[in-house]
Amino acid sequence: MRTKLMVAAISAVALGGVALEALAQAKPDVLVKQRQAAMTLQGKYLGPIGGMLKGNAPYNADVVAVNATYLENLARMPWDGFDPSTKGEKSKAKPEVFSDWAKFKAAADTLEAETAKLGAAARAKNEAGVRAAFGGVAKACGACHDGFREK
Amino acid sequence: MGAGETYVKVWDAPVRLFHWLLVLLVAFMFVSGNLKGDWMEWHMRSGYAILALVLFRILWGFAGSTYARFSSFVAGPSAGIAFMRKLLARAPAPVAGHNPVGGWMVLALLLALLFQVGTGLFANDDILIEGPLAALVNKATSDKLTSLHYWNVNVLLALVAAHVLAVLYHAVFMKENLIGAMFTGLKRMPSDAAGGVVARFTSPWLALVLLAVAAFAVYLIVKRPF
Numbered sequence: 001m002r003t004k005l006m007v008a009a010i011s012a013v014a015l016g017g018v019a020l021e022a023l024a025q026a027k028p029d030v031l032v033k034q035r036q037a038a039m040t041l042q043g044k045y046l047g048p049i050g051g052m053l054k055g056n057a058p059y060n061a062d063v064v065a066v067n068a069t070y071l072e073n074l075a076r077m078p079w080d081g082f083d084p085s086t087k088g089e090k091s092k093a094k095p096e097v098f099s100d101w102a103k104f105k106a107a108a109d110t111l112e113a114e115t116a117k118l119g120a121a122a123r124a125k126n127e128a129g130v131r132a133a134f135g136g137v138a139k140a141c142g143a144c145h146d147g148f149r150e151k
Numbered sequence: 152m153g154a155g156e157t158y159v160k161v162w163d164a165p166v167r168l169f170h171w172l173l174v175l176l177v178a179f180m181f182v183s184g185n186l187k188g189d190w191m192e193w194h195m196r197s198g199y200a201i202l203a204l205v206l207f208r209i210l211w212g213f214a215g216s217t218y219a220r221f222s223s224f225v226a227g228p229s230a231g232i233a234f235m236r237k238l239l240a241r242a243p244a245p246v247a248g249h250n251p252v253g254g255w256m257v258l259a260l261l262l263a264l265l266f267q268v269g270t271g272l273f274a275n276d277d278i279l280i281e282g283p284l285a286a287l288v289n290k291a292t293s294d295k296l297t298s299l300h301y302w303n304v305n306v307l308l309a310l311v312a313a314h315v316l317a318v319l320y321h322a323v324f325m326k327e328n329l330i331g332a333m334f335t336g337l338k339r340m341p342s343d344a345a346g347g348v349v350a351r352f353t354s355p356w357l358a359l360v361l362l363a364v365a366a367f368a369v370y371l372i373v374k375r376p377f
Contacts, residue, residue, distance in 0.1 A: 043277065043278070046278070046279065047279065050279045135188075135189075138188070138278055138279055139188060141277075141278045142187055142188060142276070142278055145276075145277065145278070146187075151297075151298060151301040151302075
């Protein structure tokens with residue numbers, strides 16, 4: 001019982017700490033910078049895979065595995081940066097991100113799912129699988145940009 | 152054809168081919184640019200073709216047949232306004248080549264297309280695709296030019312709409328079949344006005360040479376072999 005209480009207490013403190021930390025970091029301009037950074041890095045790790053698949057560079061399964069794994073993780077990062085507090089910040093995010101949150105979230109989920117497929121194929125060193133999954137990732141990027149990003 | 156009217160050849164084959172190829176390519180650009188994805192490879196190739204065609208048309212505007220030359224149709228504001236008056240009054244206003252306002256449209260379309268292709272060469276989609284010259288500029292500049300590339304689509308659409316509406320206006324209110332003339336090269340004119348038409352046609356072989364020059368220029372721009 002005591003142990004359970006202790007665990008509960010520690011959990012409560014820890015959760016409270018996380019929440020406090022989140023609050024402390026929630027400066028809107030920083031959130032925008034962070035979500036943009038996550039997407040800039042997605043570009044960094046997506047580009048070389050695309051180049052190899054197009055034949056601009058020799059296919060290197062190890063590089064693809066590393067890049068795809070980074071990508072899979074990065075794909076989860078931007079979304080909590082689209083906090084309502086960032087509505088007024090200067091960025092290319094369209095107001096629809098906030099007014100149509102469910103659709104935006106669905107587009108984000110699609111990217112997470114597609115990058116997970118790509119990551120799995122890449123870590124399995126399955127070039128055909130990477131090729132098949134890559135188009136889905138690129139499409140997921142574009143679909144969200146079309147609807148939710150200013151041109 | 153009414154009495155006292157006759158057909159006069161005004162548009163040479165290079166002008167007509169240029170015109171209709173451009174129509175097809177611009178339509179394809181609009182569709183492929185909106186579909187994005189795998190279509191972008193062909194969007195870019197088609198853009199190179201448009202650049203070559205426009206450069207050719209500019210050369211042909213100096214070296215081509217009489218009514219292809221800029222000197223035959225680039226008019227000042229007073230001529231344009233006078234022509235607009237006639238047009239709105241639906242008074243007969245037969246012109247062998249481009250009328251003064253149509254001449255402005257030719258220039259506007261050529262310039263807008265050059266701008267569109269020029270910005271496209273430096274554009275990027277923030278995902279995987281970028282124009283062949285995007286590597287020459289930094290990301291912020293490429294982004295700016297990409298925005299202009301999108302923005303100028305509206306300018307082009309407006310110009311195309313105005314062009315098509317004007318041609319339809321000629322067909323409905325002036326009984327002038329300008330579309331047919333762009334296919335056959337023959338324009339229906341009142342016989343008395345037609346007598347004054349003195350057209351000199353430049354050899355289509357020169358057109359081929361100039362097209363080759365334009366295509367080579369595009370190759371140099373896109374591939375930068377040096």
